[in-house]
Structures are given as structure tokens and as C-alpha cells.
């Protein structure tokens with residue numbers, strides 16, 4: 001996709017991988033809608049991008065909350081015009097073993113709260129933002145791209161029942177959307193990074 005002046009939404013865009021993705025897309029001419037939880041972090045990220053000559057605007061959102069996501073995507077279109085792409089990057093971890101036992105005694109278990117918290121952000125968040133992005137792209141009548149950020153943990157990783165299940169779900173969403181959305185000119189893909197901290201240690 002030619003990126004000049006195309007509006008791309010990046011969730012979790014205030015820091016980390018999301019910010020780096022936004023910066024790279026901005027350097028190639030895209031206008032960035034940064035979506036994240038903290039207004040302060042978003043303003044900081046947007047102003048750093050603006051200092052590089054990149055058009056970036058901030059939108060406070062909780063990707064796990066349907067009305068928050070709908071409002072944010074409506075606001076993007078009102079303030080920046082129709083979107084052409086969305087990077088579903090926002091994600092969290094809350095690691096724990098399913099069951100931790102010693103000498104036959106169960107000491108700890110992953111709580112239902114931890115399970116749901118991670119599924120809500122990492123899977124439901126991708127569903128909600130992907131749905132709104134596809135809706136806006138189809139309404140605009142042009143082609144678009146949705147990129148979902150998964151993880152190599154999607155194949156299963158000890159201590160990450162919640163995270164691994166969510167990321168495997170993200171892959172399933174990507175394949176499903178590829179089959180459903182191609183007819184509207186929307187391409188869908190997944191990037192599954194390795195642990196970036198480990199890369200830095202090398």
C-alpha cells in the first residue's frame with residue numbers, strides 16, 4: 001500500500017512496539033491515529049512524532065471496551081478522515097502457571113481474573129478494533145489493511161495459558177478475516193514477534 005497521507009490506526013501506539021510501528025509508518029508518509037489508555041503517554045508520543053514532521057493524533061481508548069472502541073474509531077474519522085489501515089498491537093501479559101504444586105500440594109493457580117483480563121485485551125480488543133476498522137474502511141469505499149500483532153507464544157508457552165490462548169485466537173481471527181474481508185479489498189495479516197527483550201540481550 002502507498003502510505004502517503006493514508007490514515008493508519010495503531011493500538012497501544014503510545015509506547016513500545018506500537019510506537020515504533022507508528023514511527024516507521026509515519027516516516028513513510030502515513031498519518032497516525034495513536035490509540036492507547038493514557039492521555040499523557042499519548043500526547044508525549046504524538047508530540048515526539050510531530051517533532052519528526054509526522055502527522056500523529058491521540059485517541060484515548062480501552063480496546064477491551066466496546067463503546068470506547070466505537071467512539072474512538074468514529075472520532076478518528078471525524079478528526080482525520082477515513083482510515084486505510086489498523087495495526088492491532090495493544091496487549092498485556094499477566095503470567096502464571098495453570099497450577100503450581102510442590103510435594104503434592106497445590107500452592108498457586110492462574111486466577112479466572114488473570115485469564116479474563118488478558119483475553120479481554122489481547123483477543124476481544126483485537127476483535128473490536130478489527131471490526132470497527134473494517135467497518136470504517138468499507139464505509140469509505142477504498143482498500144485497506146489490518147495487521148494483528150500476535151506472538152510466538154501462540155504455539156503455547158509455559159506460564160502463559162491466557163496469553164498463548166489469546167495470541168492463538170488472534171491468528172484464527174486473521175485467517176478468518178482474510179477469508180471474509182478480501183471481497184472488500186481489505187487484506188489481513190499477522191506479525192508474531194519473538195521476545196524482544198531476548199533479542200536485546202543477544
Ligand SMILES: NC(=O)c1ccc[n+]([C@@H]2O[C@H](COP(=O)([O-])OP(=O)(O)OC[C@H]3O[C@@H](n4cnc5c(N)ncnc54)[C@H](O)[C@@H]3O)[C@@H](O)[C@H]2O)c1
Nearest residue numbers: 012015016017036037062063089090091151193194195196
Ligand atoms: N515485547 C515483546 O517481546 C513482544 C513479543 C511478542 C509479541 N509482543 C506483542 O507486541 C505488542 C506490543 O508489545 P510491547 O512489548 O510493545 O508492549 P508494551 O507494554 O510496551 O506496550 C503495550 C501498549 O498497549 C497499551 N495497552 C494495554 N492495554 C490496553 C488497553 N486495554 N487499551 C488500549 N491500550 C492498551 C499499553 O498502554 C501500552 O502503551 C503486544 O500485543 C505484545 O503481546 C511483544
